[in-house]
Amino acid sequence: MMYLQWILAAVVMISVLVVIHEFGHFLAAKLFGVGTQVFSFGMGPRVWGVRLFDTDFRVSAFPVGGYVQMAGADPFGDEDPDNFARPDEDFMRKPVWQRLIIMFAGPAMNLALPLVLFTTVLMLGEPKLANVIHTVYPRSMAEQLGLQIGDRLVAVDGAPVDVWDDLQRLLEERVGHTVELTVVRDGEQRMVELPDKAVRLAREGSLDFFALGFSPLSRSTLVGVVDPGSPAGRAGLQSGDLIANIDGVDVATWEDLENALVSTSQHHVVRVRIEDGQPVRTELALDPDPSWTRPEWATSADPWGLEYPAVVIGAVSPNSAAMKAGVRTGDRIVSIDGTPVQGWDEVLMLVAKTAQPDQAPRALDLDLVRDGKTVSLNFQPTWDQSIGRGGVVSYRPLLGISQYQNLQLSLDEVKKRYSFLEASSRSAALTSEAFQTLVRMVWNMVSYQVKVTDALGGPVAIVREAGEAAQSGIFSYVRTMAFISLSLGVVNLVPFPLLDGGQIVFYAIEGIRGRPLPVVIRDRIQMIGILALVALFLVVTVNDVSRWIGG
Numbered sequence: 001m002m003y004l005q006w007i008l009a010a011v012v013m014i015s016v017l018v019v020i021h022e023f024g025h026f027l028a029a030k031l032f033g034v035g036t037q038v039f040s041f042g043m044g045p046r047v048w049g050v051r052l053f054d055t056d057f058r059v060s061a062f063p064v065g066g067y068v069q070m071a072g073a074d075p076f077g078d079e080d081p082d083n084f085a086r087p088d089e090d091f092m093r094k095p096v097w098q099r100l101i102i103m104f105a106g107p108a109m110n111l112a113l114p115l116v117l118f119t120t121v122l123m124l125g126e127p128k129l130a131n132v133i134h135t136v137y138p139r140s141m142a143e144q145l146g147l148q149i150g151d152r153l154v155a156v157d158g159a160p161v162d163v164w165d166d167l168q169r170l171l172e173e174r175v176g177h178t179v180e181l182t183v184v185r186d187g188e189q190r191m192v193e194l195p196d197k198a199v200r201l202a203r204e205g206s207l208d209f210f211a212l213g214f215s216p217l218s219r220s221t222l223v224g225v226v227d228p229g230s231p232a233g234r235a236g237l238q239s240g241d242l243i244a245n246i247d248g249v250d251v252a253t254w255e256d257l258e259n260a261l262v263s264t265s266q267h268h269v270v271r272v273r274i275e276d277g278q279p280v281r282t283e284l285a286l287d288p289d290p291s292w293t294r295p296e297w298a299t300s301a302d303p304w305g306l307e308y309p310a311v312v313i314g315a316v317s318p319n320s321a322a323m324k325a326g327v328r329t330g331d332r333i334v335s336i337d338g339t340p341v342q343g344w345d346e347v348l349m350l351v352a353k354t355a356q357p358d359q360a361p362r363a364l365d366l367d368l369v370r371d372g373k374t375v376s377l378n379f380q381p382t383w384d385q386s387i388g389r390g391g392v393v394s395y396r397p398l399l400g401i402s403q404y405q406n407l408q409l410s411l412d413e414v415k416k417r418y419s420f421l422e423a424s425s426r427s428a429a430l431t432s433e434a435f436q437t438l439v440r441m442v443w444n445m446v447s448y449q450v451k452v453t454d455a456l457g458g459p460v461a462i463v464r465e466a467g468e469a470a471q472s473g474i475f476s477y478v479r480t481m482a483f484i485s486l487s488l489g490v491v492n493l494v495p496f497p498l499l500d501g502g503q504i505v506f507y508a509i510e511g512i513r514g515r516p517l518p519v520v521i522r523d524r525i526q527m528i529g530i531l532a533l534v535a536l537f538l539v540v541t542v543n544d545v546s547r548w549i550g551g
Helices: 002-031 096-124 164-172 231-235 254-260 321-325 344-352 420-446 459-472 474-492 500-513 519-549
Strands: 036-052 055-070 126-129 152-156 179-185 188-194 242-246 268-273 279-286 332-336 364-370 373-379 382-387 393-398 413-416
Touching (some): 002 036, 002 055, 096 420, 096 500, 242 254, 420 474, 459 519
Antiparallel strands (some): 036 055, 179 188, 242 268, 268 279, 382 393
């Protein structure tokens, strides 16, 4: 069912983008008096239509894409002897400069579409995390400062905070300085002074809220059970289990779970669910055991042997350095190179330190807990190439491990609405950011920093991206559509046969020579283009499927 939804999301997205592209050709053709016999939504036989402006606007049988048929030309803009047209409406009889504009109008619409999309959704409301604390980590600075779950952060040094992004931006501007937070709790305002050492930047350039000790996200009830001899282990609970109900009461967050298990001398009935929400094991008996002693490596004071699995390994990548070294799913990381870790950000930071500029990563010591026993491993991370935010190519040491999915919940989102001027300005910034990312990706391919086949995606990649974006919400879907629209606009301007850019080159040559290229040469170029596109399509499709299967 999920894959069907993904396919539907991709079909809608591609159809919109192609129809917008063809509408650009249509408008320019009408501007210069070129006959437009057909404007089709979809491909294949005509199903239904209406005739307006001397054009058959039709819906065709296969609802993917569309096309505009201009008088005197085939769909690729070449002369079509079977397509009779009056001389004044014939596309091929129009001046070269008009044909160039008509061909450019399609990609131009794709390049302009993101501005319209972003402006519209920003005016309707951009989903943002509310400026409310939903997690305070134990023994953290936030706990020491007295911050609590439910606190609303409304100002930073007097500057107003409406959503969590405002808080992050204002704190980033004050890195290294003491900051005064205005907090609203139970309708009353209070001031909290955040010391300068607390406000520091994380490895990726965004604020390290784990270091600060609070978060706008709630911790889920996904549990870590590392000691099989603990009450939780003997009850049959395992790392990665998602607890849904305790003693008949549903629990959604880690705080709910802790409150439900507050009685340490009581027998509890625990129900566990897997990710799709179906019950797996019900009525697990969780019984207290006063004789059980928490191990020295345990950071949680929980008397049941449960811990929030922030540093429990949820997956080990096939053929990775970690798998070859013997790391397993469910192992809990205790320390890296002797430095204790409590959060995944610390894991990333310590692994990143194993590499120096222009040097391969060195070996590291990884201390784990497995089945209640400590395990020490020494192995070398692999050197991984990745394309990060903005299309920037970077190299990083990689263990090949990841956290469990769905560790955190976004339970408090608000919509931030913008005026037309604010939305237009932010839309231009978002479009510019997406365009710069696209340019960097193209440059990465041209300069051989990444393989063309690794950077490009085909229909399978589009289906996956469109489906995942649709599941994340309308803003994510629009963002993905905008980026693909930009990609479609840029790719269509590439001087390659069959693309608009190829036709633009043909017409430019005609303008310079005073006559078109010979038909034989044009046909051979078109044939080479067809074969090249088919080959590229097959290669990127195989790569897409391989990446999908490989996770």
